[in-house]
Amino acid sequence: MKQGKEVENPESRFFAVLMAAAKLPGVRIHREAYLRSALARHCSEEKIRRAIEETPAAAGITVELLDKVANESIRYETAKVSALSAAAGIPGILALPATVPADTAQYVGHMLRIAQKLAYLYSWPELFSDEGGDVDDATKGMLTLFFGVMFGTQSANAAVGKVAGMLAEQVAKELPKKALTHGVVYPMVKKVAKYLGVRMTTQTFAKSVSKAIPVVGAVVSGGLTLATYLPMAKRLKKHLAGLPLADASHQASESEGDVVDGEVVEEHETFGPAGAELPDAATIAVKLEQPGA
Numbered sequence: 406m407k408q409g410k411e412v413e414n415p416e417s418r419f420f421a422v423l424m425a426a427a428k429l430p431g432v433r434i435h436r437e438a439y440l441r442s443a444l445a446r447h448c449s450e451e452k453i454r455r456a457i458e459e460t461p462a463a464a465g466i467t468v469e470l471l472d473k474v475a476n477e478s479i480r481y482e483t484a485k486v487s488a489l490s491a492a493a494g495i496p497g498i499l500a501l502p503a504t505v506p507a508d509t510a511q512y513v514g515h516m517l518r519i520a521q522k523l524a525y526l527y528s529w530p531e532l533f534s535d536e537g538g539d540v541d542d543a544t545k546g547m548l549t550l551f552f553g554v555m556f557g558t559q560s561a562n563a564a565v566g567k568v569a570g571m572l573a574e575q576v577a578k579e580l581p582k583k584a585l586t587h588g589v590v591y592p593m594v595k596k597v598a599k600y601l602g603v604r605m606t607t608q609t610f611a612k613s614v615s616k617a618i619p620v621v622g623a624v625v626s627g628g629l630t631l632a633t634y635l636p637m638a639k640r641l642k643k644h645l646a647g648l649p650l651a652d653a654s655h656q657a658s659e660s661e662g663d664v665v666d667g668e669v670v671e672e673h674e675t676f677g678p679a680g681a682e683l684p685d686a687a688t689i690a691v692k693l694e695q696p697g698a
Contacts, residue, residue, distance in 0.1 A: 415602025416595060423548060426513040427533075427540050434521040436531045443474050443526065460528035462653045468646055471526050475646070478522045479638045486515040486634050512634070519638045520551040527651035529569075530578050546585035546594040553597035554644050555637035556604065562644055564593040569650040 426432060437457050444453050444461075447470055455464035461471060521532055532544050540548075547568065553561025567590055571581045584590045645651060 416599040417602070419549070419598045419602035420545065422513060423517075423545065423552075424540055426517055427548070429514050432514045432517050433533045434518060434525070436521075436525045439522060440525055443478065443522070447474060460650075461526060462528040462651055465653050468652055471651065472642070472646055475523055475526050475642050478526075479519060479635070479642065482515050482519045482522070483635045483638065486512060515634065516552065516555065516637070517548065520548060520555070520641060523638070523642050523645055524551065527645040527648065528572075529645075529650070530572070530580060532580075541582070543580045543582040543585040546591065547580055549594050549598050549601070550590075551641060552601055555641045556601065557640060558597060558600065560593050561597050564590050564597070565644065566648060569645075569648040573650045 440457050440461070441453055444456060444466070448456070448464075448466060452464045452466060456466060524532065532547065533540065550561045550564050550568070554565055568581060568584065571577070571584060575581075581588075581590075585594065
């Protein structure tokens with residue numbers, strides 16, 4: 406009985422899905438390889454080297470240039486996830502049991518991919534220690550907050566701002582594990598996870614219905630993905646770009662006053678418009694293609 410209740414808990418459901426998606430091949434972005442590839446056409450080798458060894462902000466790369474590179478990555482990921490979603494809608498209602506799990510899995514995977522890319526551009530440290538290992542609690546908490554920003558909850562914005570302030574103040578090369586796992590940010594992580602878990606159930610049905618009619622379902626499904634994924638990615642980009650951590654002109658000593666004290670998510674808080682349904686953890690069994698950009 407206790408086990409059944411745990412499975413039904415929205416917070417536990419979200420964490421299970423997030424961790425399952427994080428283990429899919431092609432989801433994890435290697436920070437050094439991505440920064441080198443993304444900045445190659447825009448920066449000198451010396452700036453790229455310093456961006457990798459330290460951060461893009463420390464290398465003197467302007468937020469304006471980072472925004473340009475970020476938009477390129479957002480366009481790439483959006484086009485990819487929309488095309489895969491449309492392809493999943495072509496067979497129609499007879500194929501729903503197979504296509505819906507695959508479609509939802511790749512959607513979550515692409516949310517993780519763009520979150521990592523944007524984080525690395527705007528001077529956040531490496532999120533995953535290796536390709537196939539377990540995800541530590543600090544990374545799990547940070548990814549949860551990034552998802553919360555994508556879904557439009559202000560408490561996640563505040564929490565991400567607080568963590569960014571800690572990183573800037575300490576010139577840290579890893580996440581503040583204490584704050585994310587049992588410190589001041591942890592209550593916000595749990596609340597955001599709870600609300601994201603609720604969204605799993607409410608969003609799945611709506612998008613499944615869009616696949617019921619062959620061909621037309623493909624157009625609707627691909628369009629729905631485009632209309633939801635793109636705004637979420639842009640929302641996270643805007644927030645990360647606006648933090649002192651991303652700005653080369655802000656020194657570590659100046660960032661302390663910019664930290665936002667985030668309040669715990671209140672029960673009445675709702676998420677912004679988004680159609681990114683999240684699957685049950687047991688349904689995630691699809692491999693994502695390796696990144697092409």
